[in-house]
């Protein structure tokens with residue numbers, strides 16, 4: 001049952017309390033309540049996703065990416081690597097979390113990414129082979145909205161039709177898509193066609209797969225909290241409940257334990273909910289370290305300086321975070337079939353909306369992206385004389401290219417290619433500004449503070465531009481919006497620093513490490529080191545950002561984390 005007010009909750013004592021009803025939290029809530037004897041309370045600060053059109057219609061993807069009531073409305077600390085710019089940092093504050101407002105790209109990452117997690121944690125179960133069954137448990141492969149023939153666009157052998165969260169190929173044929181695939185045939189060496197980038201071998205260019213089913217966005221709320229699950233008697237979800245900190249601490253056999261979770265609802269005094277088995281933090285890579293630190297878990301000196309009593313000295317909390325910055329180029333094109341043709345309030349927009357409303361087909365069944373590409377730097381790149389290769393291995397990309405069928409909100413008609421740095425060396429941190437849990441934390445991803453990342457961004461833009469030299473573009477592309485051809489390295493750096501922006505794949509703020517490592521926040525069972533009955537299940541546990549968008553990894557962590565919890569209590 002989903003509740004708006006704490007007054008309506010039957011009680012405040014549960015076996016498990018899950019903090020955050022986001023991407024991971026709702027997976028865990030669903031899987032734990034498969035066991036009828038387990039009682040679960042989810043505390044979610046945000047509002048319901050029910051009826052939020054911007055979160056349902058895939059084409060409206062950008063409408064939620066602004067300051068609004070469905071977001072925490074964070075601002076990053078000034079980013080030195082981005083010319084000191086101060087940027088918004090979107091994190092969803094609604095049921096489903098970021099799965100309900102992200103750009104819906106479904107990518108798992110490379111085999112190397114996971115094999116590296118296994119190595120870092122000393123636990124083979126985090127390897128690609130170990131995690132693969134959990135991708136399948138999460139994913140429900142479905143036909144695209146236009147029911148087009150998908151032969152040759154993906155590999156069915158690496159997908160599952162029995163998971164809970166719908167994933168599909170794009171359901172509307174923007175003309176740029178087939179041209180991108182043709183370019184892979186014309187420049188096969190530099191841009192090989194990849195039938196399926198979710199096979200563990202992402203390198204190359206292929207068709208986009210998205211968390212969309214039946215023409216609608218799929219989220220952890222629409223799938224894992226679908227009515228048949230939400231009605232479970234042992235599952236209670238409380239909305240508008242912002243957790244401030246963990247309370248009633250004690251020590252048992254030298255380990256820290258918390259008896260309860262303190263939370264606020266608008267206009268009410270603080271409440272405490274009690275977990276008899278475990279508290280599970282799924283508040284995401286910003287919320288989770290924030291709650292840990294306000295509960296006295298973090299860098300002892302830093303917490304004491306803010307007047308927070310240190311209960312467990314874990315200096316890795318909030319440190320060593322990594323994320324992907326991206327920077328875009330665009331070209332005017334000789335076509336009117338671009339995203340710009342659907343300008344808000346135009347006849348075409350209204351027709352497309354009417355079509356989506358009546359049949360869940362048409363251009364509104366997808367966002368603006370059509371294809372993705374994943375590239376490695378040339379192994380002879382001079383940058384490797386200064387920096388060791390930070391990628392997870394030879395199957396992992398340094399660069400992602402994101403191809404889009406236009407530029408929403410622009411005039412004219414365009415094709416867009418953004419380049420993202422997906423093997424960053426730059427690291428950042430999340431720290432507290434004050435001891436007030438309602439103050440937003442200081443979020444500093446440290447974008448492009450490493451020269452290596454800047455190099456990758458430059459090469460990424462050059463590769464995007466090179467891609468557009470394939471013959472297929474001769475009768476399509478008119479001219480670049482910004483011509484970087486004759487830019488000096490300094491000019492290119494300035495362009496990047498002035499234009500790069502987060503794609504928000506933050507991880508690492510409560511990273512996992514091997515049980516005996518002196519750094520890290522959780523062990524490979526996702527239990528907080530030095531504590532009892534406290535687990536973290538969300539994107540914060542990944543110690544290094546994968547070369548991929550992070551929701552598939554987050555879903556897999558949550559599926560696997562649920563099994564770990566069950567294994568402890570069954």
Ligand SMILES: Cc1cc2nc3c(=O)[nH]c(=O)nc-3n(C[C@H](O)[C@H](O)[C@H](O)COP(=O)(O)OP(=O)(O)OC[C@H]3O[C@@H](n4cnc5c(N)ncnc54)[C@H](O)[C@@H]3O)c2cc1C
Pocket residue numbers: 019020021022023024025043044045046065090091092093094095096097098099101102103104105106107241242243244282283284285287288291503504505506538539540548549550551552554
């Ligand atoms: C703008 C954007 C675009 C993205 N695009 C993509 C994409 O296209 N593809 C992809 O794979 N990944 C994408 N990502 C990343 C991906 O969505 C995230 O990595 C993933 O969803 C993180 O899941 P999570 O469970 O860790 O956190 P979240 O999904 O953020 O869940 C955390 C939940 O906890 C709640 N919460 C936080 N603090 C508290 C508190 N104190 N009390 C109570 N509740 C709290 C939040 O409101 C939220 O609902 C994107 C992310 C963003 C922000």
